Amino acid sequence: xxxxxxxxxxxxxxxxxxxxxxxxxxxxxxxxxxxxxxxxxxxxxxxxxxxxxxxxxxxxxxxxxxxxxxxxxxxxxxxxxxxxxxxxxxxxxxxxxxxxxxxxxxxxxxxxxxxxxxxxxxxxxxxxxxxxxxxxxxxxxxxxxxxxxxxxxxxxxxxxxxxxxxxxxxxxxxxxxxxxxxxxxxxxxxxxxxxxxxxxxxxxxxxxxxxxxxxxxxxxxxxxxxxxxxxxxxxxxxxxxxxxxxxxxxxxxxxxxxx
Numbered sequence: 001x002x003x004x005x006x007x008x009x010x011x012x013x014x015x016x017x018x019x020x021x022x023x024x025x026x027x028x029x030x031x032x033x034x035x036x037x038x039x040x041x042x043x044x045x046x047x048x049x050x051x052x053x054x055x056x057x058x059x060x061x062x063x064x065x066x067x068x069x070x071x072x073x074x075x076x077x078x079x080x081x082x083x084x085x086x087x088x089x090x091x092x093x094x095x096x097x098x099x100x101x102x103x104x105x106x107x108x109x110x111x112x113x114x115x116x117x118x119x120x121x122x123x124x125x126x127x128x129x130x131x132x133x134x135x136x137x138x139x140x141x142x143x144x145x146x147x148x149x150x151x152x153x154x155x156x157x158x159x160x161x162x163x164x165x166x167x168x169x170x171x172x173x174x175x176x177x178x179x180x181x182x183x184x185x186x187x188x189x190x191x192x193x194x195x196x197x198x199x200x201x202x203x204x205x206x207x208x209x210x211x212x213x214x215x216x217x218x219x220x221x222x223x224x225x226x227x228x229x230x231x232x233x234x235x236x237x238x239x240x241x242x243x244x245x246x247x248x249x250x251x252x253x254x255x256x257x258x259x
Contacts, residue, residue, distance in 0.1 A: 003257070004207075004232050005038070005040055006254075007210050007234075008039060008040070008236060009095075009166075009233070009236065010044060010236050010240030010246055011235055012045045013046075016241070021049035021052060025057055025062075028062075029060060033246075034061045039257075044066060044067050050086075051089055064091050064093070065092065065127070066095070069082070069083055071117070072118075082118075083122035086122075086124060091124065093124065094115075094126055095126075095129065096112055096115045096116055097112035097116075097128055097129045097130070097149070097153055099172045099175060109149060112128070113154070116128055116154065128154070128165060129168045131145075131146065131149075131171050134172070137171065146169070147192075159205060162197075162200075162209065167197070167211045168211075171186075171189075177216065178216060180216045186213050186228065187228035187231060190213070190231050191229070191230045193211050194207070194209070194230050211231065211232050212234050213231050217234035218238075219252065222252045223255075236249060
């Protein structure tokens with residue numbers, strides 16, 4: 001693994017009430033997660049638990065993330081959340097373009113891009129998700145899909161703000177299925193993403209941008225994945241809902257720095 005400080009981000013999706021979220025944070029904190037800076041940790045609970053979780057992690061090094069954002073600052077957008085609303089709750093990160101948002105809710109590349117720009121304008125760090133469907137991988141279209149989503153998602157991002165963007169590669173066929181890309185498969189795409197970032201922002205900036213793996217990273221596969229040069233952490237789904245599994249992932253990420 002590189003010497004970039006690894007990031008383990010927990011995406012709770014539509015799980016955990018505010019009360020349940022606070023209990024999970026207590027369990028995670030009891031394992032000393034967030035007490036040192038060798039690994040960055042972000043928790044992304046549902047909107048309804050943001051305030052409570054934010055209070056529970058206060059005083060630790062754990063950061064607060066949201067799972068979505070609207071590109072407009074305010075207005076008649078029932079059910080949506082703006083960047084300023086998130087900032088008011090001390091949110092620092094926001095997941096954008098997750099495959100579930102793209103496939104279930106019809107978010108296209110242009111909408112994802114507007115969200116990225118809105119997040120950056122509010123000094124939020126977007127976690128931009130890109131990745132291919134199973135049919136696209138089987139048709140050897142992985143790189144084409146990743147290139148399209150990445151270039152469209154980052155359109156208009158100024159070089160000065162590029163390091164605030166975090167990329168998450170999520171092979172859609174490996175999310176919630178128990179399937180995982182092999183470390184070599186994941187590294188190939190991560191290296192390709194870093195090459196694209198270098199073309200857009202320069203090699204030095206690209207070398208500092210975090211690229212997470214978001215395809216069912218678990219304690220039993222994390223060590224091998226995090227050993228790869230361009231895999232800088234994980235966007236964790238199911239394993240983030242269990243304190244033992246999540247803290248083990250943080251421990252593995254910390255250990256990867258000693259290689």
